[in-house]
Amino acid sequence: MNREVTSFGTSVVLLYHRIGPMKLSSHVAGQYVCPRVFAWGIDGLRQGKWQATSLDACIKYGTEGGENSEDHFAITFDDGYLSVYEHACPILKDRDMTATVYVVVDTLGGINLWDKRAGDKEEKMMSADQARELAESGFEIGSHTLTHPRLANLNDDELIREIVDSKQKLEDIIQQDVTSLSYPYGNFDGRVLNAAAAAGYKNAVSTKLGTIIEGTSMFEIPRINVRWNGFGWHLRRKIRRATRATEIQT
Numbered sequence: 001m002n003r004e005v006t007s008f009g010t011s012v013v014l015l016y017h018r019i020g021p022m023k024l025s026s027h028v029a030g031q032y033v034c035p036r037v038f039a040w041g042i043d044g045l046r047q048g049k050w051q052a053t054s055l056d057a058c059i060k061y062g063t064e065g066g067e068n069s070e071d072h073f074a075i076t077f078d079d080g081y082l083s084v085y086e087h088a089c090p091i092l093k094d095r096d097m098t099a100t101v102y103v104v105v106d107t108l109g110g111i112n113l114w115d116k117r118a119g120d121k122e123e124k125m126m127s128a129d130q131a132r133e134l135a136e137s138g139f140e141i142g143s144h145t146l147t148h149p150r151l152a153n154l155n156d157d158e159l160i161r162e163i164v165d166s167k168q169k170l171e172d173i174i175q176q177d178v179t180s181l182s183y184p185y186g187n188f189d190g191r192v193l194n195a196a197a198a199a200g201y202k203n204a205v206s207t208k209l210g211t212i213i214e215g216t217s218m219f220e221i222p223r224i225n226v227r228w229n230g231f232g233w234h235l236r237r238k239i240r241r242a243t244r245a246t247e248i249q250t
Contacts, residue, residue, distance in 0.1 A: 019034070042097070082130075101141055
């Protein structure tokens, strides 16, 4: 796939949110991926000769290439739900795999307030101690801001608080550098991009569909949103769509 775009092979970043049985009453029921489907999805890619990597390695391979043209994928989780800690991370550990978990810093140990305000289902978030534990065991912990706002709608002071303060606060919690940011709702503009770079992040991920290729902006990393049926041909079809989207954009 993607041979027309790059000779490096395909590099994709998968985006997950909630891990567990679907709650049909939720506004975002499709975001729930049951643990078995999550495992089937990543196992199917690996059986198809895809190489599972960290986000940094996936970005590097997609933009710079390597010694061969293997396909690579990285796994990311937005929001920091407790279900990710309880269900997804053990599955990844059993397979000696890693992921990047983007947490909403001020909701660690609490609930998904931004969803609840919109009338959606209440979900528990992982705690600060659990985020630190994941970081110590090899998972990357990234910032998903302090409160999950639409960043492009904020004034300058609010924007700096969400991007800069979340980074510093999270670094104090996990005692490691925080180098990656995820934009809530995939919402950003040029001002947000500049603020993220100025804050000292190395990269930021979006919800824009695509694959990573030479020239991909480090602060507009595309991802593939994996939903309840994200395994087998459904997941392969999403990857093909991401490949086509990249081909059109280039």
